[in-house]
Amino acid sequence: MKKEDVSRFIRRKEVLGVFLILFLVFGFYSVKLMSASPYVVNTQRLGTFREEGQLKHAAYLKPNELYGYMVFRDEYPISLVDRFLLMYTYRSDPPLSSGTYEVTGKVIYYVNKGSDEVIMWEETLFDEKGKLQNGGFTVEYTLDMGKLDEMNANVAEELGIRRLNRRVIITTTVEGTGEVGGKTINENFDQEVELVRDGGAGLYYFTDTTKTAKRTLTKTTREEVSANVLGVESDLDTAKVVTTLLALLMLVPLLGYVYTARPPKDELAKIRPYIVKGAPGPVQKRVVLKTPKDLETTFELVDKPILHYIDGEDEVFAIIDDGISYEYRKPLPQEGDEAN
Structure with a gap:
């Protein structure tokens, strides 16, 4: 077929109509695919991990006719408390397979300087360390308030400070490894409980005795997206390139017709x-x-x-x-x- 015959064939209205339709089809697919993401992100829930630390407390009292020998309360009268029985428990679910813990009790002596606190002395009351058993542990300690008052008086005398305040802090640290839904986890748990001596109210009480941490573990996967163009399936990147090139290819005869169909410039x-x-x-x-x-x-x-x-x-x-x-x-x- 001669070049002139091909040119006349392409310039026929029905042939140009086919090129126009194909250009619109491939152009539509090209625009649609350009805005599509090449991957689908799937999030799968593996399970939930929960851990909790709790300090339970009770007070042994001095002889009295109101409460008896031992009492469980949220607040305790300072004048009646002889000593505290402390029991700290940590548990995890699902249980951590291995790990260590440390529970430390400290008494901090300080004075107030304006709105600031100046720590004058620290002393360790107890320091319990060990390994987790079935994902948890329990420790007990008896806090003798009479001995604590004696220590307070000795430190105040040594420092020469009559208005010396004290704070008892119980700190727990847990490090462990476990598995949730087939995924290995490394956990770090910490908790701080304070024994507050409220002289104005005449009461002892503990703060933040319970701490719970919970988190959901997930697994994220990416799946490559495929595209189907006029019954032909391929990966998205290939489909983007092919549809764009085909749309441009269909546009060439249309642009050629528009250019050649223009009336020639009248030189006269x-x-x-x-x-x-x-x-x-x-x-x-x-x-x-x-x-x-x-x-x-x-x-x-x-x-x-x-x-x-x-x-x-x-x-x-x-x-x-x-x-x-x-x-x-x-x-x-x-x-x-x-x-x-």
Whole structure:
């Protein structure tokens, strides 16, 4: 098939219509796929891990007729407390397979300096360490308030500070390893409980005796997305490239048709109203004008009508002045082209 035949075939309206439809189809897929993510993120819930630390306390009292020998309360009268029984328990669910713990009790002596606290002395009351058993542990300790008061008096005397305050802090630290839903976890748990001596109210009480931590473990996976274009399935990146290239390819004939279908520029537009059909008679001399601009300039100088006629295979535009023919010649348009 000749090149001219191919060109005429492509420029047929029904063929251009097919190219237009294909361009819209592939363009639609290209835009749609460009905004799509190449991966789907899936989150799977593996399970929940929970751990809890709790300090239980009771007070042994001095002889009294109100509470008896031992009492479990949230607040205790300072004047009646002889000693505290402390029991700290830690547990995990599911149980940590291995791990260690440390429970430390300290008494901190301090004075108030304006709004600040200045620590003057620290002393360790107890320090319990060990390994977790079935994901947990329990420790007990008896805190003798009489001995604590004696220590307080000794430190105050040594420092020479009469208004010396004290704070009892119980700190727990747990480090362990376990498994939840097939995933290994490394846990760090800490808790701080304080025994507060409220002299104004005349009471002892403990703060933050229970701490619970809970978290959900998940597993995230990425799955590559596939695309189906007109029944053909491929990965998303390939589909993006192919649909974009096909859309551009379908656009080429359409742009070519739009470009070639435009009417050619009329080189004689300015002098077209002064062109008349007709051939000149015998002339003494012929002057060849090379360009339409030369013809336009000659017309402005001579100011006479422009004759238009066919001479063989040439289209001739001539201006006759005093027996001289000023002629601009151009080949006749080929079949399928338009003439000016």
